[in-house]
Amino acid sequence: MDPISSSCFSLHIEENARAIIEEQKQDEQFSEIIVSCRSLSYYEGKKFKTLIPQILAATIAASFHIVVGISLAYSAILLPQLMDAQNSTDIDAIPVTESDRSWIASIIVIVAPAGAIAGGFVMDSIGRLNMIKLAAIPSALGWVLIATATNVPMLLTGRVLTGIASAWGTSPAIVYITEIARADMRGSLISVAPAYASLGMVLAYLKGWFLDWRLVAWLCNVYTILPVILIMFIPESPAWLVSKGRIEQARKSLEWIHKYQPQPEHKSESFAHMQLAFLEKEQMLKAEEQQRLVGNNASKKLKMFIQPTGYKPLLILSGLFFFQQFSGIYITLFYAVTFFKDVGTDINPYLASIFIGTVRFCMSMANTWLMRRYRRRSLLVISAAGMAVCMGVSGLYTNWIHEGTTNQNWVPVVMLLLYVVTSMMGLLSIPWTMTAELFPLAIRGVAHSMAYSVANFIMFASIQSYYSLLHIFRGSAGIQYFFAVISLGGLVYSFIFLPETHKKKLSEIEEYFQHHTTYFSLNSNRTKTSRNNGSPQRKPIVKNTRLTEKDFIKACSGQNEKMINNKV
Incomplete structure (x- = not known):
């Protein structure tokens, strides 16, 4: 699921795209917004002191992500402790089967899409901050149920409630930050949310190392209630209040x-x-636009889905999410402690999990820079190749450790840390960003929800199937080889089918899907065109007098005043 990665990166892409919003139809209104935005940017102070309230509000609004991160990683510490208690003489031990363990880990994923959709409607009605406060109710109830659980149904119900709370608490925080932050600081402030979530994962592994799982559940209510208290000291989104x-x-x-x-x-x-x-x-302009688009009913959107620009991105993303999920990225998160125990290393599995969480935390902050600087295809290919090598080497040493032919027990841990680094570079984050990049504007909201739901169902299947895969591939070494092969498959799949979207306009991406299915066909057509024409023809240079997406972003950042004055 990584609702954190999906929401943050999707909104980051939405922010920078600004959607070429029906360029030919809305120039007059668009120009009016540009002038106002330019004027505001001109008068806006640039000193750090002016940002302090925005930074404070963003860090408080995003603080609920800590308990979301703990919710995601909690199964990693819960399951091994349940197994240890079951194998001991503890009379209070909760008996769990292999199927129970799979459901405890995966059920939080399957409720996320429904929770996110319901939360979106409620958020627009009651406000961004009130939605975060509301999310605290199922979160607190869920953790109390888990802490007092005497059977598996209570644990599952608690996990469902914390899953709903995670879906309800993440999107409002991101939307709030987007609406209050200065344009040039928006990306940096949004990145606070995934950093908090990664911190929550580290805290879960750390507490599980030396605390009982019930006590950890009780402590999670602190991370649930504290954001609600802090939110009372910051104002609601002015954009929502005006609406x-x-x-x-x-x-x-x-x-x-x-x-x-x-x-x-x-x-x-x-x-x-x-x-x-x-x-x-x-x-006022949004209200007029909504009135104009009343005729865009469901049947019209459905027709767009059967066009190449609708179904091709959905199919490509579904395949990409398959390789993402079954390459082990989320399995190693939800089963971290158990996974390291199965490897056979001498390093404490909780400590190894803490290392993994810390690496995720660091890479979540570095990822924004990588996404802005490098091409999507390059990042994905390098990421998948690195994951395949790291998992393959780790599986090889795991096999040797079990056979007793090596004493280098530290190698699998190092390889798995590098595996997390390379996964964060591309295969973990980029599929989520592309749910906002690949679809046409008219169906992007619905298509994003569909792709997000498909991703969660595939994630549920991968987490649910972990123990079955462990049996099929006869142990930890075999399943690591499987993850390596799937990573290689992801490399080949990305190389063949994935379009390049870095610094591409949405209209260019739509044009690609209208005429191409594989990336090779694009290059093939270019070659044929060059051969037929003898050499590529240069297009005449025409001075652009229209307002473009880039102009809008620069204007809202207080840049390029002269250019805007000339165009408006």
């Missing part, structure tokens, strides 16, 4: 967020008042 007609509350919210903004020169009104006027104008 609900609560203008006075929106004004107070903006005054808090921009409390350190200097008084704009030659202006009688404050920066917060200027921002409020912009939000009101933007809301």
Whole structure:
């Protein structure tokens, strides 16, 4: 699932794409927004002090992600402790079968899509911060059920509730940060959320090392309640307040967020008042646009799904998610301690899991930089190749350890750490980002939800099948070889089918799917064109007088003022 990665990267892509929103139809309105945005950026102070309220609000809103990270990693510490108690003389031990263990680990994944969809509707009704507060209710109930569980159904119910809470608590935080953050700081502040989630995973492994699983569950209520208390000290999203007609509350919210903004020169009104006027104008244009698009009904969207630009991205993403899930990325997260025990290393499996969580934490912060700098295809190919090599070597040494032919027990742990590093570079994160990149704007919301649901069902299948795969491949070494082969399959699949989307406009991506299925066919067509024409023909240079997506992003970042003045 990684709802954290999916929500953060998807919103990051949405933010930078800005969707070429029906360019030919909306130039006048688009220009009006650009002028307002440019004006605001011109007057916006750039000193660090002006960012303090935004940083504070973002870190508080995202703090619920800590308990989300713990929820994801909790099965890794719960299952081995249940097994140890079952094999001892503990009269309070909960008997669990292999099937029970699979369900305890995987059930949190299967409830995520339904929780996210329901949460989206509620969030738009009650607000971003209120939605996070609401998420604390199933979270607290779930952890209490787990802490007091006397049987497997209680554990499963608790996991379902914490899964729903995870879906409810992540998206509102990301949306809130997107709506309050300064344009040039938005990506950095959004990255706080996955960093918190990775920190939660480390905390889960760390506590499981020396605390009983019941006590860990009780302590999770601290991470559930504390964000709710802190949220009471920050204002609601002004954009949401304006959308609900609560203008006075929106004004107070903006005054808090921009409390350190200097008084704009030659202006009688404050920066917060200027921002409020912009939000009101933007809301009015959105309302007009919604009214214009009333005719876009479900049947029209369904017709778009049977076009190549609709079904090809969905099929390609489904295949990519298959290789992502069955390459072991999430299996090693949900079964971390058990996985390291099966490897046979002398290193404490809880300590090894802490190392894994720490690496994920560090890589979650480095990932944003990698995604901005390097091409998607290159990252995916390097990632899959590195995962295959690391898992293959780890499996080889695991086999030798079990045969007693080597004493280098540290090698599998190092290889698995490198496996996590390479997975975070591409195969873990990029499939989630592409749910926002590959689909046409008109169906992107629905298509993103469909792709997200497909990914979660495949993840559920992979986590659920772990023990079966362990039997089929006769132990830890065999399943690591299986993960290595699947990673190689992901490399080949990405090389053949995956289009390059880095720094591509959405219209270019749509054009690709309209005429191509494999990446090779694109290059083949280019070669044929070159041969037929003798040499590639240069297109005449035409001065662009239209407002483009890049212009919009630069304007909202306070850049390229001269360019915008010339175009508007």
